Amino acid sequence: MGIVSPGFHGRRRESAGGLPPGQYLTNDFPVLSAGPTPRIPQDEWEFTVTTESGREHRWTWREFLDLPSETPQVDIHCVTKWSKLGTEWQGVSLDVLLADVETEADYALAHSYGGYTTNLPLDDLLDGKAWVVHRYDGEDLEPEHGGPARLLVPHLYFWKSAKWVRGITLLTENEPGFWESAGYHDYGDPWREQRYQGD
Amino acid sequence: MTLRHRQAVHGHVDGNALAGPLSELFAVDVTAAEGRCVNCGLTGPIATLMVYDRAPGMVARCAGCDNVVLRLVRTPDAAWLDLTGMTWLRVQLPTTT
Ligand SMILES: [Zn+2]
Numbered sequence: 669m670g671i672v673s674p675g676f677h678g679r680r681r682e683s684a685g686g687l688p689p690g691q692y693l694t695n696d697f698p699v700l701s702a703g704p705t706p707r708i709p710q711d712e713w714e715f716t717v718t719t720e721s722g723r724e725h726r727w728t729w730r731e732f733l734d735l736p737s738e739t740p741q742v743d744i745h746c747v748t749k750w751s752k753l754g755t756e757w758q759g760v761s762l763d764v765l766l767a768d769v770e771t772e773a774d775y776a777l778a779h780s781y782g783g784y785t786t787n788l789p790l791d792d793l794l795d796g797k798a799w800v801v802h803r804y805d806g807e808d809l810e811p812e813h814g815g816p817a818r819l820l821v822p823h824l825y826f827w828k829s830a831k832w833v834r835g836i837t838l839l840t841e842n843e844p845g846f847w848e849s850a851g852y853h854d855y856g857d858p859w860r861e862q863r864y865q866g867d
Numbered sequence: 868m869t870l871r872h873r874q875a876v877h878g879h880v881d882g883n884a885l886a887g888p889l890s891e892l893f894a895v896d897v898t899a900a901e902g903r904c905v906n907c908g909l910t911g912p913i914a915t916l917m918v919y920d921r922a923p924g925m926v927a928r929c930a931g932c933d934n935v936v937l938r939l940v941r942t943p944d945a946a947w948l949d950l951t952g953m954t955w956l957r958v959q960l961p962t963t964t
Contacts, residue, residue: 698921699921700922701878701919701921702919702922702923702924702926702935703926703928703935704878704879704933747923847923847924847940849949850924850938850940851924851940852924863942864943864945865942
């Protein structure tokens with residue numbers, strides 16, 4: 669079993685040079701995809717947070733754009749070993765989206781248009797570590813990169829940053845997502861090289 | 868249309884791409900075997916699945932309904948094969964006498 673310790677985060681590496689172990693630097697932005705690219709019109713897009721009691725908090729595209737946004741500049745690390753430094757995004761912090769959500773949950777399962785899922789400890793979505801982003805490099809996020817909006821959780825391997833995100837379900841028990849149920853690590857910390865189960 | 872072109876247009880290749888990776892696990896050529904999609908019931912050779920291989924693993928989807936029929940993840944010391952999207956797999960074998 670892998671060592672999953674949700675409390676082990678918050679290390680500040682923004683200023684640190686270098687790459688996580690086993691990674692190489694790339695300047696382009698490879699497109700990885702486990703299925704056909706969903707094309708979701710903005711006026712049909714919705715984002716839903718569902719609590720463990722079934723309570724739903726929902727935002728339309730317009731409501732989402734009205735929320736205060738941030739412009740995180742972050743390094744991203746794909747489990748297929750490429751890393752890209754200093755990527756610039758715009759989106760809404762999960763702290764904002766979860767601010768009025770009452771929950772006792774410790775776990776989250778993000779789900780996407782097209783059926784993709786990925787799991788994270790709820791703590792890893794809070795305290796300025798995660799966003800729902802709709803712009804990349806000054807432009808609307810292209811469908812190939814997860815537009816209209818994707819999750820951005822840069823301190824974990826990039827498969828956790830679900831493309832085409834449509835919602836987050838809060839859970840009292842951990843539920844493995846798409847890759848986590850097929851051999852990939854449950855937590856996925858690139859600095860501890862948690863690629864596969866058992867790492 | 869070349870394979871590379873098809874991938875550029877559709878993002879996937881056909882199930883023949885599974886032949887090499889699955890040959891590590893099975894003595895037979897599984898791409899020639901027939902499988903049944905658990906979602907829509909479509910039956911056909913594994914070679915006809917749509918394989919998304921520019922991903923952390925190989926994801927083979929039903930050509931009829933896009934359902935994930937097979938997933939294969941290769942770690943440094945193991946292969947993870949998920950067949951929950953498939954009702955059955957029929958492998959043609961030499962007739963026994
Ligand atoms: Zn099907």
